[in-house]
Amino acid sequence: MIEHNLLEPDMITEDGDFVINIGPQHPSTHGVLHLKVWLDGETVKKVEPHLGYIHRSIEKMCESLSYRQYIFSTSRMDYLSAHINNQACALAVEMGLGVEVPDRAKVIRTILAELTRLASHALWWGCMGLDLGAVTPFFYAFREREFINDIMEETCGARLTQNFIVPGGLMADIHPNFVPKTKELIKMFRANIDEYNQLLTGNVIFQQRTQNVGFLSKEAAISYGTSGPVARASGVSCDVRKHYPYDAYDRVQFKEILGTTGDSWERYVIRIDEMRESLSIIEQLIDNIPEGDIVAKTKQVIKLPKGEFYSRVETARGELGVLLVSDGGSTPYRVKFRSPNFSNLSALGHIAKGSKIGDLVAMMATLDLVIPDVDR
């Protein structure tokens, strides 16, 4: 039986490479990602991601929804930064309408976006440990994530797919408990990042599995179009919050953390440091939420003028771009999302080439992929 399997044309290539499939039902691919891997012994020669298992045609669906309705469906793309996705969509509509969002809404949006980023990075940190065989970090990460989800639940009404943003501002004002609870979170999270470091970052076994593997050079990072922590680990300065500030990012001070080596370890460290930066952004804003309206006046049926509108935001994984093409009607003519995960995944083949198969999962974990965002 085994002999027969080996003789199958797909299993072994003419050069003697062994071809295996990882996924689409593999726990470490974080979703339905299918990787076809060509192996020479234990060395990875080529990685080919096969996509399309969770394609829901969100872009096409949005074309039949009004400008108020299409925001909710983008929560289902990168579900870990749902709030930031919604923000990008609302920014595009606001750009088309030319409305000025009230200051209060801008600041609250920014705080919620940073909370989303924290929750997303906390989950990534747990999964990173899980992918390398450490189960404990997962539970520690969920402690913080649960706290953030509770804050979201109290203010937005939903834990994950918030849909709290409407074109022109926010759906409702913040809950009275929001400010004290967020302050409590900042205090708790700061202390818990030290626990993260004690548990996983300082672990020599973990360090040796991530250091000096999975190099992505600066040139390759740019040519593959990577963004977010993946590109910043290779030294590419690409933070949209810094270079093209939207909402309230122009009124806060924060560092754009850049790496130098671009290996798996650098990508790990950058995300840990980003959590601290997010905390400092929230800390700067939480005491200075201006009074005022939470939503700018817009018509019940929004009609954008003819033209193209492009907005970009920094999600937890990189740059998300939303292109709206309007023909003057009440629904968009064309919607295009430039999703960060798709570009980041394209770099996986380059990163993994020549490394051992055991490190492949570690590299994939540092890319922090969310597959529904790749397929959309």
Place this chain on the structure above:
Amino acid sequence: MGLGSYISTVFSSVKSLLSGMKLTGYYFTHHKEIVTQQYPENKREGALILPERFRGEVTMPHDENNEHRCTGCQSCELSCPNGSIKIITKQEVQPDGKKKKAIDTWVYHLDMCTFCNLCIEACPTQAIVMGQEFEHSVFDKKKLKKILNKPDSKLKAGVE
């Protein structure tokens, strides 16, 4: 790698493992700091507190006279992104002889609802609110199609 550095790596690995286990050991001995709750036991103990804005399902509150606030304007139906709401209206004869639009059935497809809150935003008379119920699983899909207005309910006087 020389033998000396190999041995020192082994020892530093063990040391870092122990420092991690010190943390897990701390939580193992400090039960009060553990935040995990047991579901559904926490429901009985009253530890499961849902915030008032929680989006469980769309509900239509009726007062003690079996009156609701829905005028049948269908704003919610238009605002729903996935067609979970269907409102069937009828013409009702008023006491003064004039005819007026009123709801016959307010159909809510819970199986299609994504709890996006857009219908509640759109309602001009606050006739519908989000309820707290979240355990929606049933064995028969037909049970997820709900009619929200109660039988023989009327529009509250004064709601336009």
